[in-house]
Amino acid sequence: MRQTMRWICVSCLAALLALPAAAWLAETDKGRKKIVHVMEDESGLVIVQTAPGKVLTHRGGTIILPCHYHHEPEDTDPGRLRIKWTKVTDSLMFEDVLVALGHQQRTFGTFRGRAFLQGSDSGDASIAIHNVTLQDYGRYECEVTNDMEDDTGFVNLDLEGVVFPYHPRLGRYKLNFYDAEKVCKDQDAILASYDQLHAAWMEGLDWCNAGWLEDGSVQYPISKPREECGKKEAPAGVRNYGYRHKEDELYDAFCFTSNLNGKVYFLKTYRKMNLAEAMAMCQKDGSEIAKVGQLYAAWKLQLLDRCEAGWVQDGSIRYPIVNPRARCGGPEPGVRMLGFPDKKYRLYGVYCFRKNNDTGQDFGNEITRKGQSGVKSAKTHYTSDRLEPSNI
Known part of the structure; x- marks a missing residue:
């Protein structure tokens, strides 16, 4: 009986090896994405x-x-x-x-x-x-x-850029994942990645409220452990709630923004303004009211330091501090937030954003001039089906 089984197994192996290579690979690697290297004289x-x-x-x-x-x-x-x-x-x-x-x-x-x-x-x-x-x-x-x-x-x-926590006027823990994506975009940012949040924590970011990241996870960075932020005995680090339900669960957001194609500045006026007046004054000055992400980018990358509270686009009051001093909100640098006051009756200054006029047109011309290296202008259209992604 054992000798019979041995011959049966040999016969099975022979039959398998007789199959076309493609069919054999399909059976063994079914359901997995693979890259097959074929070494042949005519292709290499x-x-x-x-x-x-x-x-x-x-x-x-x-x-x-x-x-x-x-x-x-x-x-x-x-x-x-x-x-x-x-x-x-x-x-x-x-x-x-x-x-x-x-x-x-x-x-x-x-x-x-x-x-x-x-x-x-x-x-x-x-x-x-x-x-x-x-x-x-x-x-x-x-x-x-x-x-x-x-x-x-x-x-x-x-x-290179800056991560900042964000919650809307409605308060903390009001955003599902898709809302978080939108509020970051509205403030000239995107949802941060884990790597970006971790790098921000390494630079000292400490925030006690959990927020969405771009991969659908919910996390928060703690540099100074304390009882109200996951126990004082817990080690410092980026605390992880794991992947959460994107529609049903509500948290804050961690947004990421980068270099500005323009300048944020505090508009000097003869009087304080409500939000509508502040927006109109920026427009009159040839600018627009700054978004939260733009203010953070100006603070982090352009070293904007201004100890005057002002309106920004989402209706909050903020001001950027690079060099901390006692009368400007404490010992740590950062963008201070005074909340979301009444839009009509509370009066403050305003932060405006003026965009650069540079359109970057020269790059396409520069690349086109490199014709010797095989680079073509992007304005050229080709119809070969081998240039279609679906055929690759």
């Missing part, structure tokens, strides 16, 4: 290398996300190589950024007119992104394909 091996760690820039800047490749044999026709950049928006979701085939390239969505291949040499798949936005923050995938085989690498784009 592609190897992709990207930068370790993070690439750092700021909103409004221009950044290069590095990606280099080499293929064997080295005399492979470069026109057969297809380069694809995508942004990882979720564990299973990707946003198309750029697809290139030879000297042709096509950009997608919000990256149109802002993203170009650097193309400094034959093995360079690096991408340049101009006028970086808050939404560009995150993880990117560089994929190089040569017929049947491919390889990928990842690059993390980080932004």
Whole structure:
């Protein structure tokens, strides 16, 4: 009987090995995303290398996300190589950024007119992104394909900026996840990532109210443990409530903003104003009333220091302190908040924001001038189906 079973098992193995390779891979790797490297004389091996760690820039800047490749044999026709950049928006979701085939390239969505291949040499798949936005923050995938085989690498784009806690006029713990996304956007910011909140905690951010982060988790940073903030004996750190129900559960928000394309300033007037008058005075001065995120960015990145309370766009009263002094709210630097007073009858100064006039038009012209490196103007449209994401 044992001898019979042995022959049966050998027969099963022989039958499995007789299956086509594709079918065998499909059975063994079913349900998993995989990258298969096929080494054949007519196509060769592609190897992709990207930068370790993070690439750092700021909103409004221009950044290069590095990606280099080499293929064997080295005399492979470069026109057969297809380069694809995508942004990882979720564990299973990707946003198309750029697809290139030879000297042709096509950009997608919000990256149109802002993203170009650097193309400094034959093995360079690096991408340049101009006028970086808050939404560009995150993880990117560089994929190089040569017929049947491919390889990928990842690059993390980080932004220098500032994290700030936020709750609306209605009070604390009034926001579900989608409300939190909206209030951050309304204040010239996005929901912060865990890495951004952790970096802010390392710099001393201490906040006793839990808030949403961009991944759907709820956390809060504690630098000075105390009873009312999770027990005095608990260690300092970023406290984690885990992933919460995005629609039903209510918390505050931790927002993140970056460099300003403009200037925040305290408008000098001959008298104090209510909120409507304050907004009108900023407009009269050729500006608009500053948003909360803009005030935080001006405090953190432009070192705005003003010991005068003023209106900001959400109807709250705030003022930024870089150099603490006794009469300006205590020993710590930060953006002080005096709450949400009556919009009609309480009188204060106002913080305005004046946007720069620079439109960044020169970048597209600069990239176009680099025609020798294979970079084309973003205004050129290509119709090859190999440049469509769905065919890649």
